[in-house]
Every structure is written in structure tokens, then in C-alpha cells.
């Protein structure tokens with residue numbers, strides 16, 4: 001495993017200037033794929049993932065979209081009977097997801113798609129899961145708009161990711177570190193609030209998710225037609 005990490009680090013830095021957006025992520029996550037579960041599994045996010053998904057209050061028959069689904073670490077946490085669609089730009093990640101789904105005997109529709117341009121009609125899903133994707137993908141504001149578009153009115157979006165707190169200024173050290181983390185796997189200086197502008201989505205819940213609040217767990221809802229925006233139920237950050 002150390003050599004995979006080494007190659008990925010070197011490739012990330014070397015490829016940074018030549019590859020942009022989706023293609024860079026595809027190359028990087030192809031390299032990360034063999035060790036992704038071991039690394040991210042060790043981060044201890046399972047509890048936070050579970051709480052995030054539980055807030056969606058999914059019921060059998062609900063249509064759920066996993067955006068940037070990766071190797072499918074969220075799959076086991078979804079209740080039985082929901083209809084799961086998973087998209088990602090990296091075939092190596094989705095192949096692992098497909099194997100995990102087959103082992104669990106869970107039918108999943110897995111498709112290579114870019115989160116910035118989803119190939120689904122409007123109002124296709126009852127819930128959307130955005131776990132560890134908004135800080136990774138290029139143009140996350142487009143990913144957020146697409147999630148809102150394909151969600152039905154009254155539907156919910158679960159976000160678990162690392163964001164700066166509202167009003168927080170990134171330190172110089174963080175800005176420097178971000179040059180490296182962005183090249184290798186993820187941006188660490190993004191804000192959630194600008195991504196929500198103009199989407200019409202309502203923040204229902206915003207809580208520290210993991211690592212002392214560096215990761216946030218946010219639930220959004222799409223108002224029913226004619227419903228006025230409500231204030232958040234809880235807003236702790």
C-alpha cells in the first residue's frame with residue numbers, strides 16, 4: 001500500500017498543471033481506488049455517514065441518488081428497499097461499488113456521469129447524497145444546482161464534507177496545505193454557503209460531522225411548490 005500512496009502523491013503533483021477538473025479527478029481516483037476503503041474507512045466516518053443518511057428518513061421505494069459515489073461506502077447504510085442510483089466519473093471506483101453491491105445482494109444502477117451535468121430528467125429522485133464530493137469536484141456550484149434540479153419538491157439532500165465555517169478565513173498554513181491537498185484528493189478551503197445561492201434549497205440541519213467540526217453534516221430540503229422557505233431547525237455552526 002505505501003507504494004500506491006507514493007505513486008498517487010507523485011502523480012497528483014506531476015499531473016496538476018496538465019490535467020483539469022474531471023480528468024484530473026479521474027486519474028487521481030483511479031490511483032486511489034485500490035486503497036480508498038482502507039484509508040477512508042480508517043478515518044472513522046461511518047457514524048457520521050450513518051447519521052447523515054438517517055436524516056433523510058428514507059422509506060422502501062424511495063429513489064436515492066449517490067453523487068460521486070466512489071467505492072460505495074454509503075451503500076451498506078441505506079435501508080433495504082430503496083432504489084439506488086450511483087454516479088461517478090471514475091470507472092475504477094464504480095467497479096468497486098458494483099462488486100460491493102453484488103456481495104450485499106443490493107441492486108444498484110451505477111453510471112459514469114459528471115456531477116456537473118447529470119443525465120437525469122428534473123425531479124427524478126426523492127433524496128440525493130453528497131458525501132465527500134463537493135470539496136473534490138470542480139465547479140461544485142454546478143453540482144449543487146444539478147442535485148437540486150433532479151430532486152423532487154419535498155425531497156432532501158444529505159451533505160457530509162469539509163468546509164470552512166461561515167465567516168472563517170483560511171489561515172496561511174491552510175492555504176499552503178490546500179495547494180497540496182487540492183492536487184491530490186480534495187480542496188480544504190471551500191465554503192458551502194455560496195454553493196447554495198440561487199438553488200432554492202433550505203438548510204434543515206447543519207452540525208459538526210467529524211474531526212471537531214472540520215467536516216460538516218448538513219441536510220437540505222427542496223420546498224414544495226408554493227411552500228415558503230422555513231428557518232433552519234438547527235444551525236450549530
Ligand SMILES: C[S@@+](CC[C@H](N)C(=O)[O-])C[C@H]1O[C@@H](n2cnc3c(N)ncnc32)[C@H](O)[C@@H]1O
Pocket residue numbers: 022025026029040067068069070071072073074087088089090093113114115116130131132133136137138
Ligand atoms: C472522496 S471520493 C468520495 C466517494 C464517496 N462519496 C464516499 O463518500 O466515500 C470523491 C469521488 O468523487 C468522484 N468525482 C470527482 N469529480 C467528480 C465529478 N465531476 N462528477 C462525479 N464524480 C466525481 C471521484 O471519482 C471519487 O470517486
